[in-house]
Amino acid sequence: MTVPLPPPNRIFLLRHAEAAWAEPGQRDFDRPLNEKGYGDAEIIADKAADKGYRPDLLISSTALRCRDTADAVHRAMGAALEVSYIDALYNATVDTYVEIVDAQDNAAVMLVGHNPTIEQALEALIGHEAMVSALPGGFPTAGLAVLDFNVSDGRWRLIDFLVV
Numbered sequence: 001m002t003v004p005l006p007p008p009n010r011i012f013l014l015r016h017a018e019a020a021w022a023e024p025g026q027r028d029f030d031r032p033l034n035e036k037g038y039g040d041a042e043i044i045a046d047k048a049a050d051k052g053y054r055p056d057l058l059i060s061s062t063a064l065r066c067r068d069t070a071d072a073v074h075r076a077m078g079a080a081l082e083v084s085y086i087d088a089l090y091n092a093t094v095d096t097y098v099e100i101v102d103a104q105d106n107a108a109v110m111l112v113g114h115n116p117t118i119e120q121a122l123e124a125l126i127g128h129e130a131m132v133s134a135l136p137g138g139f140p141t142a143g144l145a146v147l148d149f150n151v152s153d154g155r156w157r158l159i160d161f162l163v164v
Contacts, residue, residue, distance in 0.1 A: 006055075007027045009107055013147070017044070017141050019031045019034060020032055020035075023054055031065055041073075045162075053160075054077055058110045061113050063090045063114070073110065088100070130157075145160075146161070146162070
């Protein structure tokens with residue numbers, strides 16, 4: 001697996017907010033956020049905006065719960081935020097997540113995706129020890145990891161982790 005080098009110089013990894021259980025006959029892909037999830041998506045998006053965490057590009061899975069979460073971020077960040085939806089983020093491998101980030105020319109990229117892959121992507125970027133130390137209970141729904149690239153040692157660093 002290749003770890004991306006700048007650009008981007010900042011990566012935001014956002015796990016979608018809490019989703020509703022599937023209705024009978026409903027595909028997993030089509031599950032929306034539940035009531036708590038809608039509220040949490042708005043809260044985490046507002047927290048990110050308040051801290052000045054504004055991506056140049058938001059890339060989201062096309063699954064409904066990720067699109068719902070991305071919509072909250074878009075509302076909080078404003079209409080100027082470029083949003084892209086990529087089918088490959090649904091049921092993707094960690095390599096796919098990292099390759100999608102690595103292919104971007106933007107200075108700051110946000111991925112809205114699914115667990116366990118979003119957690120695995122964080123671990124691939126910052127290392128196992130740093131990941132376990134920062135998130136001993138795992139990557140929560142509506143959790144937002146903020147990573148910056150450290151040019152001096154050529155590594156990604158987790159600089160902040162926002163939760164609801």
